[in-house]
Amino acid sequence: MSVTNTNRAYHLSKSLFIKGLKCHKYLWLEKTRPELKDEISAAQEALFQSGTDVGTLARDLFPGGVEIPYEGLSYAEQLARTAQAIADGVPAIYEAAFSYDGIFMKADILHKTVQGWHLYEVKSSTGMKDEYLDDISVQYYVLNGAGLLLTGASLVHINNQYVRQGAIDVHGLFAIQDITARVIKKQPFVTEQAAAMRSMLQADMPCIDIGPQCTDPYECMYTGYCWQHIPEHSVFSLRDRGVDKFNLYRQGIIRMEDIPIEQLPWIQRLQVEGTLYKKDHIDAAAVKEFLGTLRYPRCFLDFETTYMTPVPLHDGTRPYQQIPFQFSAHILDHEGAQLRHCEFLAPAGSDPRRQFLESLVEAVPENSCIITYNSQFETGRLNNLKEWFPEYGHRIDVMIENMVDLMLPFKQKSVYLWQLNGSYSLKDVLPVLVPELSYEELNINNGEMASNGWLALVQETDPDKVETVRKQLLEYCCLDTLAMVKIIEKLKEINPPEA
Ligand code: SF4
Structure with a gap:
């Protein structure tokens, strides 16, 4: 299928950049065919909301700051308000807006120190994950490129040992990890990737097949679209541990009836034989x-x-x-x-x-x-x-x-x-x-x-x-x-x- 990109004026945002790192096709679809996106489940909604609540709560770690709202303001207005907050000498900015190299971003928290500004990215997980390093690295790239004097970058995450007693103590609930050195090391990678994504967005939909990236480290919102060629009973229907499903898929083995049954452990063999021949198994x-x-x-x-x-x-x-x-x-x-x-x-x-x-x-x-x-x-x-x-x-x-x-x-x-x-x-x-x-x-x-x-x-x-x-x-x-x-x-x- 050839779907041509008609809007060539492409800018990236931080979240689009992260999606592009996961899969270029994800970024392309998000920019070009968002109507193909899967519906959001109630659990995903709740997760999203809890992430927003956590972000708001973490601001209390650096009180007295100014929020740059997203709703009701254009990108240009958000950038101008951020510049004004910096000029006003505020101690912290929440959701500060910056743009550099065609990438627009909002920083969860920027905290002013004597030497400059420190970036804090808030996540509702209980520790560091590889994808957070990418997330913070692209923010650092934009902030640095936009000329902000940065002292470093840190991840703020949930401390799973915190026990609530009365009102939430944000200093107990959150843990902070300084990852400045790792973020600086990632900068050339961000430059390369930003260029690669922009060039990809100028062309037709990239020819990227389904793969482990569709669900790892989180499920893509376009699986309904990309996986539509997979039949109801396929190699991906196999449950439990066993063969490498993508390995079979890449060999052209997609339908359940084409799976070489002798390669399967007995539990998966039961499933295949059950589905194909309507065979039950009872160990009385x-x-x-x-x-x-x-x-x-x-x-x-x-x-x-x-x-x-x-x-x-x-x-x-x-x-x-x-x-x-x-x-x-x-x-x-x-x-x-x-x-x-x-x-x-x-x-x-x-x-x-x-x-x-x-x-x-x-x-x-x-x-x-x-x-x-x-x-x-x-x-x-x-x-x-x-x-x-x-x-x-x-x-x-x-x-x-x-x-x-x-x-x-x-x-x-x-x-x-x-x-x-x-x-x-x-x-x-x-x-x-x-x-x-x-x-x-x-x-x-x-x-x-x-x-x-x-x-x-x-x-x-x-x-x-x-x-x-x-x-x-x-x-x-x-x-x-x-x-x-x-x-x-x-x-x-x-x-x-x-x-
Ligand atoms: S479903 Fe998979 S192949 Fe399709 S856009 Fe998402 S990650 Fe890429």
């Missing part, structure tokens, strides 16, 4: 062994949590800890007993942790066999709760000890049904194994949506809307645990009932 002995680990009372348990936010939400919590706000428990007290259901959903706007734990301890029968799907998640949250409420330590330890992971028979492929396409997630296993139950009808139907629902509850003031979202959250979490009950029933059908 392994299923029996798994079912043998279950005892009564049985408690099918599932937690919902907040997003992993860089700024801790409550006292005693650290950055990126997920806060449990909801659980569902289906309980079978003994064999043949009537299934009972208990649930908890914290009132919005509160710190949900203590109420969550107290309700959980009350709901889960002592010493019961706790069945979860992907136990690592619930175990992690229980360990967090133990840290916050050590008085419940013993009870929590017992819960963790008594936990059985229903995901294992599916992950280890003791049960593999061809419709799963290599997946072992509950959302995929349920409709295949228990078609009468499905998440499809639910307004909230995955964990990400549940985290988003909680966020909506925290922000919503209309009681009717609050009620609707609460109902949706309860329905969703309830289905997660009912699904596990039904899956066990199906596994029993594979195996004799004495299990």
Whole structure:
């Protein structure tokens, strides 16, 4: 396909430059065909928003500065305001605008020292990443080229050891790494790349094939466009570790039916044979062994949590800890007993942790066999709760000890049904194994949506809307645990009932 670039007046911005470093085609599409971009998911939106919040909070490290707004001002006006702020002798500038060599940029924080200005780039991650060095290097290139007297450049990132107590202490929440030497070393690379990108933008869409760059270090926003030639069942559908997928792709092996099956480890072979020949795999002995680990009372348990936010939400919590706000428990007290259901959903706007734990301890029968799907998640949250409420330590330890992971028979492929396409997630296993139950009808139907629902509850003031979202959250979490009950029933059908 030949798409010609008609607008030749190309300028770069810092973010475009970074995209161009990832893939020239990404930059070209962004400048020329932005309408081909994928839709942004709710999780990406939340991540973007949390990055903005972190950037604003970090300004308190260098108080008394002046912000150069983006909204409502042209580039020229932003540049003029920045120049004015410098002339006024302000101690810091937030979102300072500069332009050099056709590259426009906004610096998160510029701090004035006796010797000159120090650049600070704020990231919501917990440490240095290679791509940050590129980001800061291009900013240094522009600032230096624009004639600003620079003393150095640093990364400001989240300190994951920070524990919130009361109001956020920005000096505890953030860590600063001076990377001036590395940034200076990168300057010739930036000059070269800027020239290469500008020349590329003068031509037709670059002929760049899909590759690891599409998802590493983050997913490109044009995969929907660039990957449209990949069929539904392809070499890229292969799950788990195994062959190098791009190596096969470069050899022209794209469709699943063309994959040399003998090169695959057995788990991927199961997937290919399952998809191509509708072949299931059941290891009845392994299923029996798994079912043998279950005892009564049985408690099918599932937690919902907040997003992993860089700024801790409550006292005693650290950055990126997920806060449990909801659980569902289906309980079978003994064999043949009537299934009972208990649930908890914290009132919005509160710190949900203590109420969550107290309700959980009350709901889960002592010493019961706790069945979860992907136990690592619930175990992690229980360990967090133990840290916050050590008085419940013993009870929590017992819960963790008594936990059985229903995901294992599916992950280890003791049960593999061809419709799963290599997946072992509950959302995929349920409709295949228990078609009468499905998440499809639910307004909230995955964990990400549940985290988003909680966020909506925290922000919503209309009681009717609050009620609707609460109902949706309860329905969703309830289905997660009912699904596990039904899956066990199906596994029993594979195996004799004495299990
Ligand atoms: S999807 Fe991949 S090939 Fe396409 S623009 Fe993005 S990184 Fe480049």
